[in-house]
Amino acid sequence: MSVLQAVRGTRDLLPPETALWNHIDATARRVFERYSFGEIRTPILEETQLFARGVGEETDIVSKEMYTFTPEPGQSLTMRPENTAGVVRAYIEHQLGETGQLQKLYYIGPQFRRERPQKGRYRQFFQIGAEVIGPPSAGSESPLRDAEVLEMLATLLSELGISGWKLLLNSVGSATDRPRYVQTLRAALEPVVSSMCEDCQRRAVTNPLRVLDCKHAEDQPIIAKLPRIWDSLDEGSKEHFATVCAALDACGVPYEHDHRLVRGLDYYTRTTFEFVSGDLGAQNALLGGGRYDGLSEALGGPRAPGIGFAIGEDRLVLSLQARNKQASQLAAAYIAPLGDRMNPAALVLARELRALGLRVELGDGSFRLKKSFETGNKLAYSIVILGEDEAASGILTVKHFASAEQFKVSRAELGQKLSALLNSNN
Numbered sequence: 001m002s003v004l005q006a007v008r009g010t011r012d013l014l015p016p017e018t019a020l021w022n023h024i025d026a027t028a029r030r031v032f033e034r035y036s037f038g039e040i041r042t043p044i045l046e047e048t049q050l051f052a053r054g055v056g057e058e059t060d061i062v063s064k065e066m067y068t069f070t071p072e073p074g075q076s077l078t079m080r081p082e083n084t085a086g087v088v089r090a091y092i093e094h095q096l097g098e099t100g101q102l103q104k105l106y107y108i109g110p111q112f113r114r115e116r117p118q119k120g121r122y123r124q125f126f127q128i129g130a131e132v133i134g135p136p137s138a139g140s141e142s143p144l145r146d147a148e149v150l151e152m153l154a155t156l157l158s159e160l161g162i163s164g165w166k167l168l169l170n171s172v173g174s175a176t177d178r179p180r181y182v183q184t185l186r187a188a189l190e191p192v193v194s195s196m197c198e199d200c201q202r203r204a205v206t207n208p209l210r211v212l213d214c215k216h217a218e219d220q221p222i223i224a225k226l227p228r229i230w231d232s233l234d235e236g237s238k239e240h241f242a243t244v245c246a247a248l249d250a251c252g253v254p255y256e257h258d259h260r261l262v263r264g265l266d267y268y269t270r271t272t273f274e275f276v277s278g279d280l281g282a283q284n285a286l287l288g289g290g291r292y293d294g295l296s297e298a299l300g301g302p303r304a305p306g307i308g309f310a311i312g313e314d315r316l317v318l319s320l321q322a323r324n325k326q327a328s329q330l331a332a333a334y335i336a337p338l339g340d341r342m343n344p345a346a347l348v349l350a351r352e353l354r355a356l357g358l359r360v361e362l363g364d365g366s367f368r369l370k371k372s373f374e375t376g377n378k379l380a381y382s383i384v385i386l387g388e389d390e391a392a393s394g395i396l397t398v399k400h401f402a403s404a405e406q407f408k409v410s411r412a413e414l415g416q417k418l419s420a421l422l423n424s425n426n
Contacts, residue, residue, distance in 0.1 A: 009114075009123025016329035020317055021126075024160060025108055028128050028311075031156045032106045035148070037130055040105040042086035044112075048076040053298055054085035054267055056207070065113040079112040084267070084292065084308050085299070087131045092301030102138045102145075106130035108313075119318070126313040129289075133296070133306030140305040143240050146271045146291060147247030149307055153275060153287065154253045162319055165286065167254065168274045170261040171241040172209075173233045175269060175294055181232035182208050188226050196222060212262045228259045240270055267292040271307065277319050286319060287311040332358040332422045333398075334376030338387035340365040345391050349384070349411075356415040358422070377401050381425050382418060 006012055013021060029039075048068050055062050067079040080086055087105055090096075096103050108128050117123060132149060134140040150167065157165050172178065185208045193204040196211070196219045203210040212223060230238075248255055255273075263272045272290035289309025296304035333353060337346035343365045350360045361379045363372050369385075376383035385397040396414055399406040400421050409417050 009117040019329055020320060024313060024316060027159055028156060031159060032130060035152050037104040037106045040087055040090060040107050042090055044080055045077050046080055046086055048078040050085050050089055051078055051081060054295055065115050067112050067114055081111055081113045083107050083127060083129055084131060088295050088299055091133055092296060092299060097135050097302050097304050100135060100138060102132055102134040102140060104132050120315040122314060127310045128313055129308060129310035131306055131308035133304050135304060143243035144247060146244045146307050150248060151251050151253050164278060166256060166276050168258040168261050168276060169255045170258050170272050171233060171237055171270050172229055172262050172268055172272050173237045177233050177237055181229045184227050184232060192222050209262055212260050230259055237270055244271055263288055263290055267295040269293045286316055331361040331380040332418045334361045334363060334380035334383045336363045336372035336376060336383055336385050337365040342386055346386050349386060353415055358415060358418055382421055
């Protein structure tokens with residue numbers, strides 16, 4: 001009988017790696033809370049039409065990558081390939097625009113795309129994202145919203161310990177700018193597209209803007225010579241972009257204007273962006289997003305301009321691991337009871353220390369002292385010896401493995417001493 005394994009493109013997350021995932025999630029929640037974002041949790045299953053209408057039928061996501069099934073006649077459901085469309089659907093369904101206020105929402109959870117698995121890219125993957133959406137009267141169209149989101153992301157990466165990132169910024173213009181540019185792009189592609197990859201040849205017919213997303217190295221010289229979208233923008237779009245840049249300059253967030261950055265989804269308007277990291281190789285995007293001023297109307301809702309982003313958490317974990325930032329899994333202390341009779345007392349001591357917020361590993365009285373030391377050295381920063389004499393006197397013997405220091409400390413002061421040793425190691 002063959003051994004069952006995780007489905008291709010998925011994987012199990014195990015300790016100690018899960019501690020790093022939890023650290024990222026907790027840091028994101030802390031930062032989002034400071035910027036007045038609240039959490040939204042949307043279903044994994046959505047109506048297929050949500051993504052066809054919102055993301056775009058000619059995008060690779062909708063045309064090739066979605067997990068779609070028909071549970072009953074006339075119903076088509078899809079496991080969400082991204083979360084922005086679901087958040088906007090919830091905004092419309094629950095009439096959040098009627099509050100007259102900006103809705104600042106974040107999410108953390110799995111998404112699903114049927115694409116070729118590769119480093120940092122899975123068929124079940126995880127995203128951290130946020131959206132700012134609301135009626136125009138609440139200031140949802142303001143370029144200040146764009147700048148605030150970008151500044152928040154710079155803060156988040158900094159607090160996660162990621163330095164050396166690069167912010168790439170562009171404008172894809174308004175709903176009237178894009179058709180003008182697409183017409184120009186079609187004309188420029190016509191004489192050269194036959195020399196490009198199969199995907200580009202298809203996109204040149206169905207959705208030429210997607211050609212700029214091509215990652216094939218041999219197509220890049222051709223793409224570099226194509227017309228820039230900037231030259232097709234009206235003055236309003238250029239002014240919006242300039243105001244975003246000025247706000248970023250004012251708060252010291254560095255960026256580069258990347259004229260080829262369009263992102264892969266049809267709903268983007270005006271500001272688009274990516275944060276990239278050199279730790280990830282050729283596929284270097286940590287996160288990306290942009291403005292989507294017409295998405296609510298495309299889904300049958302009221303006018304509700306918005307801007308959002310999604311962080312590929314799988315790739316963020318890779319970047320942090322490359323920088324040796326993984327949170328330590330060592331416990332503050334390993335309790336070593338001397339003999340089976342001391343096991344209950346060891347459990348009581350462990351309970352006291354855990355109540356102080358310390359991570360504690362509990363040994364067993366059946367272990368010889370040598371084995372307790374060997375095990376404790378693998379699992380904890382310090383070992384606490386608990387025999388009958390220690391229990392009676394309230395004076396415990398502690399050894400700190402890193403310094404080889406051994407000392408005695410009162411039970412009342414043990415937690416404080418272990419905390420100080422823990423801090424000296426971090």
